Amino acid sequence: MAHLASSYESYETFLNGADAIWTVDLGALNSSGVSGTAIVATSTDEDGSSYLNVAISGTGLTPDQVHAQHVHGRFDASGNPIDSVSPTLADDADLDGMVEVLEGVGKYGDVLLPLVSPEGGDMPMADRNGTVSFLQSYDLDDAANFFSPVTGTDYTADDIMPLALREIVLHGVQVPDGLGEGTDGEVDGGTNGYTGILPAAAGEIESATLDEALAILGEQRATASAKFVLGGGRDVIDTGVGDDTVFAGSGDDEIAGGSDNDMLFGVGGDDLLYGNAGDDTIFGGLGEDTIYGGDGDDDLRGRQNDDVMYGVGGDDIMQGNGGDDVMLGGGGNDTMFGGSGDDAMEGRIGDDKLFGVDGDDKLQGNDGDDVVFGGSGNDTAFGGSGDDLMRGGDGDDKIYGVDGNDDIAGGTGNDTLAGGSGDDTVLGEDGDDQINGLSGNDLLVGGNGADMILGGTGLDIIGGGAGDDTISGGAGADEFHFDAGTGSDIILDFTQGDDVISFLDDGAIAFANSSENDTRGDSDLAAADFDTISTVADIDTGNDQQVIFSTGGLDDAMAASGADVEAYLAVNDGEDSYIYYDEDWSDTAGRELVATLEDVSTALTVSDFDVY
Known part of the structure; x- marks a missing residue:
């Protein structure tokens, strides 16, 4: 049989020869007042091609607005399909009075199939009465139809099966002004207005008989949008x-x-x-x-x-x-x-x-490979697949590279930046930023401000930049970059034997004996760059040591020596390790704490250091 044409008459003909039929009773979410029905059916063409055919009717939607709609589904940890259900107000984690997209995902799952026109990507628009009428056919053999615009994940027709475990969700809600005051979600307590991504209605897909589907189709035809059927005069x-x-x-x-x-x-x-x-x-x-x-x-x-x-x-x-x-x-x-x-x-x-x-x-x-610039305002950006160039600009932005080797910079404001999969470069620039490399071998730099930086998996290079930063390298052998005069940072998970501390050569110190071999974990610093002392008073002013290890306690190591030596000092107090800098070690008042390595109770050694 031929697949669906965009008319109720052809859909009725199709239903009479469909391979399998399901229906959906759409119930309101977020006090939207939306209701409706959907019919979902499969058919096989004369040449063996398979199609999924969808008819949706919704009323009570925001008039003259585009309303996105999708088939959603959940999977267990092994990738097996599990039942999707509609969220309730109990799922409103940020307490803004609305169940938002990401809050609902835990109940109905990720988007598996955007219900748009495959030819143009068109989403349905409600007419002036708030009615949406939608008829469309999808080639089950065309993988391009199956993807998530939320997470950027690609799916296949197999992922939407069995349909009896899936759910259809309609989006787009007119949010009352003032709702969500004091929260930082999609509903912010200001002049909210129409919010196109908020879920408006949802329903579970359930198996149905031909007679049940034909009765629903008759109701859909009777209430069809004039914009869809007649053109509205x-x-x-x-x-x-x-x-x-x-x-x-x-x-x-x-x-x-x-x-x-x-x-x-x-x-x-x-x-x-x-x-x-x-x-x-x-x-x-x-x-x-x-x-x-x-x-x-x-x-x-x-x-x-x-x-x-x-x-x-x-x-x-x-x-x-x-x-x-x-x-x-x-x-x-x-x-x-x-x-x-x-x-x-x-x-x-x-x-x-x-x-x-x-x-x-x-x-x-x-x-x-996209270029995405937010500009002014608090923007949210997703790169998707490909190697993307992404900039936040002004405001508190949220930028997610998703797949590919992305180049991300937050700009001004307190930004949230995530690289995703791939070997990403992520720069926080100004503001107190949250940076996560996720997977891949990433270069992560905080910039100005007190930043939180998470390396994730992979061999990451992490620099806090200016400001007092908190850093976690995550899994993998990571390289932490430091220079004096740029703040006092905390490393939460430094692992001796895997991770290294790397100082900027020709930064606060020009290392006299360093060489360039760029081999992580095999220090570029020569033996003459290191010394071991009990107290600062033991520093040998006649040598070129610029990284000094203390075998004494913290108090002994911090005693003034009167020596004129510019150096970093590595100290361990039995619980944590510390790295200090002083340009001459003549006065404890001029000493600078460069980094704290939490829970590193064993004294640092030459192999823990490098230069870049």
Whole structure:
């Protein structure tokens, strides 16, 4: 049998020959008032191709807003599918009054299949009455359909089975102003407004009979959105062949550009604008517009309200300008500018460039080697697969590289930065940052401020930078970089024999006898660079020792010597180890604590040190 066409009539024909049928009763989440139903069924084509066919009807949604929807699923520690259930308010971990995306994942699991148009990545939009009607077919043999925009994980059709253990979730909630005051989640207590990522409704997928599914389909058809079935009485303009210029006027219009290089102006009203084929330029106008670039290298521009833009094919340029805009790139190498407002941008396929500019933006590169810049505001950014270049800019940003060898810098503000898998470079720059390399051999540098740095797994190089930092190397042989005059850091898990302390050569000290061999754990410092003493008074001023070990107690080691020797001193008190610096050791008042190595109760040795 042929797979589904986008009409209720063809869906009914399909149901009568479906291989298996399930239905979903969608219940409200987050006091959204949303309700609805879904039908999920599988079919096999004449050539043996398998399809998953979905029909969704939802009411009570926020009018004229895009509402994301997905099939979610959970797995146990061995990767076996387990039952997904709907979250409740008891899952509101940050107590902001709303169950957010990550809070719900523990109950219904990660996104396995985004319910969008496979051709263009289009998400459904509610009509002015708050109704969504959605019919779509998915090729089960096309792995590109199955992925998580939340975690960046790729899935397959096998992962969504058995469907009876899975759940459908609709997103997008109008949040009352003031809700969540004093929390730091997606609901912040300010002017919340429409929050597109909050779960609005969910329901478990359950096996059904043909008669049950046909009855639900009849109800869906009776309440179908006029925007989906009839077009809603708007003016419809199809430009046809040729390079056309069209000004729509003040109504809620629909303009289709045709096959050539068109220029479309929405002007007033909430317009629906299609570029289709060709290199098109589309201006949204004064209303809340929805713009599809189509094939070709298109230039799509919103204006002052909340616009939605889909690049679809080609290397597109999208500019949100004013308002809280949504931009989805599609198949080419796209460039997006958010403008003012809290914008959401997703690059999808290709090497994309995303610039949040102003506002608290959400940016996601997905596939390809992407460039992601948050700009001003408190931004959240995900790199996805590929080797991404990511910058936070101003504000308290959250940046996650996910896969690939990423280059991440937080900028100003107190940022949360995570490299993900791959060999990442992560720089905190200004502010009190939290940095996590996760897996891979990472280079992690805190920059200015009191930072918390976690190396994760792998052979990491970690430098706190300026400020008093707390550092954990994690699993693997790690290298901790230090220079005097940059703060007093704490290392939580230094492991002798694996990890090394590496001083900056030609930093506070120019090591007289150092050599460059860059072999971790085999010190670049020569034997003449080291000495062992009982007290500081034993320092030999005639030699070049710049790393000195104390065999006496901490009090003995810190006694002033009057010697004119610039050196680091390694001291152990039986519980922890300490590294001090002094430019001449003549006065204890000038002594600087460079690092504390917690729970390192054995005296440090030559093999614990290096230079870089």
